[in-house]
Amino acid sequence: MSGHSKWSTIKRKKGALDVKRGRIFTNIIREIITSARMGGKDLSSNPKLRLAVEEAKTNNMPKENIERAIKKGVGELEGETYDEMIYEGYGPAGVALLIETLTDNKNRIVSELRYALSRHGGSLGESGCVMWMFDKKGIIGFDAAGNEEDNIMEIALEAGAEDIKIEDGEILVYSDIKDFEAVKSVFESKGIKEKFSEISYIPQSNVELKGKESERMMKLMDALEEIEGIQNVHANFDMQDTVA
Template identity: 50%
Template sequence: MSGHSKWATIKRKKAATDQKRGNLFTKLVKEITIAARMGGGDPSGNPRLRLAIDTARMNSMPMDNIQRAIKKGTGELEGASYDEITYEGYGPAGIALIIETATDNRNRTVAEIRHIMSRNNGSLGESGSVGWMFHRKGSIEVLKTAAEEDRLMELLLDAGLEDLDSDDEAYYTVLCDVRDIEAVKKALEDVGIAYENAKIDLVPENYIELEADDAGKVIRLIDALEGNDDVQAVYSNMEISEKAMNTLNG
């Protein structure tokens, strides 16, 4: 929908200017550790680990840190054992939220998540309360200056392209089945088209458009959640009109 920003787009724009990213490496280390524990330390045979390493390298994580995280996951080095727990709930204006965490202390994490939600006009729901609204997809961002939309679609259809979102003024968002994300990346690499933020994403079936006041409340809640070291990712079905974004940006 032209003139609107979905949460994934808003999040990327915020990351480009937001300096509150001190816990980014912590989150990346946890993801690498968990991926290595679940699928082994060889990225060639572990797609989740390969994707986690690619993400870490795109965010300038040193290879020594990556290797240590892998060895902690495989048990070659001592380290905390993390459990993956997903919480579901609602934010201001009834926005659906899915909160993915990796924790070595379940009781601490749920208490902190509940506290953040209650302080920011949100509430935790039962498992499955909003999860049915989202689908797990491979997501890759391509600069619009790197390729024409028709060429990109033609190139990626055989690799597994399901949808090409062109709403953002600067990026295409390529969506595919999770199993096809490596094939899509390879198709782009083979013709020299650079991409960013290749990841597994939770994409909502439908979005709820918010005006500036409610959108600001939801963003503050998500910021607070993402500031927690145990939170790996937050997904939302929020959409903001261009007018509301201009108001928020002041």
């Protein structure tokens, strides 16, 4: 398996620095509403909702906001309805892009996507044009500074994980989607605290970017991050340059 795209790590580090709490909360609330609408409000039987709630708690979202979003999702309170869509396209140097969205206005988000991509050397593609370049996997991340790699690896193998890697100070445990919850449960039962967990699209191989290509790619990713309704952007690139 190829390594996880560095963008996920970069985005988490940027999130700790950027003052974007309002946008983060909006995206998480949309995820909670949609997950509850599709799978119900019981966290024990709705893993997608459970992940969204965990992310909300990690970002210090007030409990009442979480509860209100769940109630909107299951119809106990009046709320919005969002459509899930994945758009595929290309960035500078042929980087493959999978863009996950939750929106109540498809026409608006497509228009804004096309504009951002064209402005920064990218383009939208047809459905299926790059999806084959990614594998959908569960990822559990641990802080490498506070955990022994051998111990994490032993537990991961015992739990049925597929792979383990160290990237940018994080130990990443990969699993098949069907085993994701079971792997998480094993670590939780042993009292090992995760840094994050997510279902993500992992690139099978990465395009190496440097210099101006890196700059253009980061400007595109920043532009996509600003579009209302975009939840996640998956891309198959690594950068040789250091990103602050």
